[in-house]
Amino acid sequence: MRKHKFILSILVAGTFVSYSQKVERNKLITVTNSLNIEREFETVSLSRVSLGLNPSDKLEQYGIKEIGTTDFLVSQCVDEDGDGITDVLLFQPKIMARSNKKLELIRTAAIPKASEIWCxxxxxxxxxxxxxxxxxxxxxxxxxxxxxxxxxxxxxxxxxxxxxxxxxxxxxxxxxxxxxxxxxxxxxxxxxxxxxxxxxxxxxxxxxxxxxxxxxxxxxxxxxxxxxxxxxxxxxxxxxxxxxxxxxxxxxxxxxxxxxxxxxxxxxxxxxxxxxxxxxxxxxxxxxxxxxxxxxxxxxxxxxxxxxxxxxxxxxxxxxxxxxxxxxxxxxxxxxxxxxxxxxxxxxxxxxxxxxxxxxxxxxxxxxxxxxxxxxxxxxxxxxxxxxxxxxx
Incomplete structure (x- = not known):
């Protein structure tokens, strides 16, 4: 089967997202910091479209994990248009100056739920x-x-x-x-x-x-x-x-x-x-x-x-x-x-x-x-x- 690769660029919540869609569920996410300063408390927003999810897939079933660890990052799913289906997945990676970090999107029932509503x-x-x-x-x-x-x-x-x-x-x-x-x-x-x-x-x-x-x-x-x-x-x-x-x-x-x-x-x-x-x-x-x-x-x-x-x-x-x-x-x-x-x-x-x-x-x-x-x-x-x-x- 031929694979059609395409690039989509969007600016959502201050984060520039580009992706190459494939059919597998687990996806490699690379976040890159181009500045000469450490980045923290900046929110990355991944849309259902950017993740290539099917209409029946639920964002709540996915988590973000740093490769090489067993720990999931705190994440939040948001229904932006109020139709009862979550539209975006939010998380905040910590990235050193002029570097990148590799993460993995995983579908699992073991995603820890945040206990505090800070925002x-x-x-x-x-x-x-x-x-x-x-x-x-x-x-x-x-x-x-x-x-x-x-x-x-x-x-x-x-x-x-x-x-x-x-x-x-x-x-x-x-x-x-x-x-x-x-x-x-x-x-x-x-x-x-x-x-x-x-x-x-x-x-x-x-x-x-x-x-x-x-x-x-x-x-x-x-x-x-x-x-x-x-x-x-x-x-x-x-x-x-x-x-x-x-x-x-x-x-x-x-x-x-x-x-x-x-x-x-x-x-x-x-x-x-x-x-x-x-x-x-x-x-x-x-x-x-x-x-x-x-x-x-x-x-x-x-x-x-x-x-x-x-x-x-x-x-x-x-x-x-x-x-x-x-x-x-x-x-x-x-x-x-x-x-x-x-x-x-x-x-x-x-x-x-x-x-x-x-x-x-x-x-x-x-x-x-x-x-x-x-x-x-x-x-x-x-x-x-x-x-x-x-x-x-």
Whole structure:
């Protein structure tokens, strides 16, 4: 029987995958790191198509094992389109600088199941209608339509913003459910640090960390709260979800906005993939709070950041962009301090913008200086622009 070999290249979740399809089930996977730095906590995504699976094959029955060992890597299967069939298999290899690692895809019933859901997100009706997400390093939330209506009705307790809030955790274990529970049952508050961290990051009308806006002439316009949500996955490696916003007006420009947000294990930055129409550019920003910190940006590498004092510590916030998408950035000042943001202007390509946004808190321990935080952003930019390559045969 003749064998037809072909090469398919796709970019999924920051990983470049090329493969040569064959009929056997067990496949050799070679992951290659072209950079002169060690790679860790980067997610490889293998689709059913790239693995050459039959429609009846279940991804849950497959595992990834390093050749020469008996240990399986932690993996996660994701049903991305919600049809009840898992579409991709996720894993995170550790690869030394300028080297490769050989792995094997094996169909077996002995795949160990991860006991911890490190990457987690959910709708939070007990706190009006937040949507919140976290991994082992950071946590975030944003706000829904009920919180918006409460504010518009001039009642107490509402929140009107499409900005992104930061929850400053300093423990690796999950805290979202615990913090919300103690707030709802009256046994505590997440606005006070009792050893796990706290929410002392004010968003208000600002963009928080990574909210979007459109500048027309000298004014920035933006959406209100999200209107609908959909959780795609939670697990040991990734959580992802979709937030939809009502169409909004920017000086006569009718803008649509749908955010696909994901957060992977080990990362301080959430990935935002935003479907947008009505504009050829879009901005994203980070709040300047009291404007008592230092802003920085690097057009060549593709990142912006703000390092600021915050209560009894310091905080770095930042956004990283794929190459050839960042047009410019500006420190935008206004008499209303909640409208003061460090903005980045991005190209809209095929009705989409992509960026990575997050923070590093000094009390968490991994970024104790502005220079350390900016080094992380620069390395992150290198990695997304030089993704791990994967060959399957």
């Amino acid at each position: 987690y997100s959910r709708f939070v009706p007990e706190r009006i209608d937040d949507y919140a997400w976290e991994n082992n390093k950071v946590a975030f939330r944003t706000y829904g339509p009920v919180a918006q209506k409460i504010t518009e009705d001039k009642l107490k307790g509402g929140t009107l913003t499409s900005g992104i809030d930061a929850w400053l955790k300093r423990v690796e274990y999950p805290i979202l459910n615990k913090w919300y529970a103690k707030a709802s049952d009256g046994t505590g508050t997440y606005h006070k640090d009792t050893g796990e961290g706290l929410d002392n990051f004010h968003v208000g009308d600002s963009r928080g960390i990574g909210g979007v806006a459109l500048k027309v002439d000298s004014v920035y316009y933006f959406s209100k709260n999200f209107t609908t949500w959909k959780t795609i996955t939670t697990g040991p490696i990734r959580t992802s979800f979709i937030l939809t916003y009502a169409n909004w007006d920017a000086a006569g420009n009718k803008i649509s906005e749908v955010k696909h947000i994901s957060l992977d294990y080990g990362s301080f930055l959430s990935k935002f993939e935003i479907a947008v129409s009505g504009t050829k550019t879009l901005s994203t920003g980070i709040t300047l709070h009291d404007n008592n910190g230092k802003t920085e940006g690097n057009l060549k590498e593709g990142w912006i950041d703000y390092w600021q004092p915050l209560d009894d510590s310091e905080l770095g916030t930042g956004i990283v962009f794929p190459k050839n998408t960042l047009i410019s950035y500006e420190k935008y000042m206004n008499s209303n301090k909640e409208l003061c943001n460090l903005y980045a202007k991005l190209k809209v390509k095929n009705n989409k913008v992509v960026y990575y946004t997050g923070f590093g808190w000094k009390k968490q321990g991994e970024f104790t200086t502005k220079e350390a935080w900016e080094n992380y952003l620069g390395l992150f930019a290198q990695k997304i622009n030089n993704p791990i390559t994967v060959k399957i045969k």
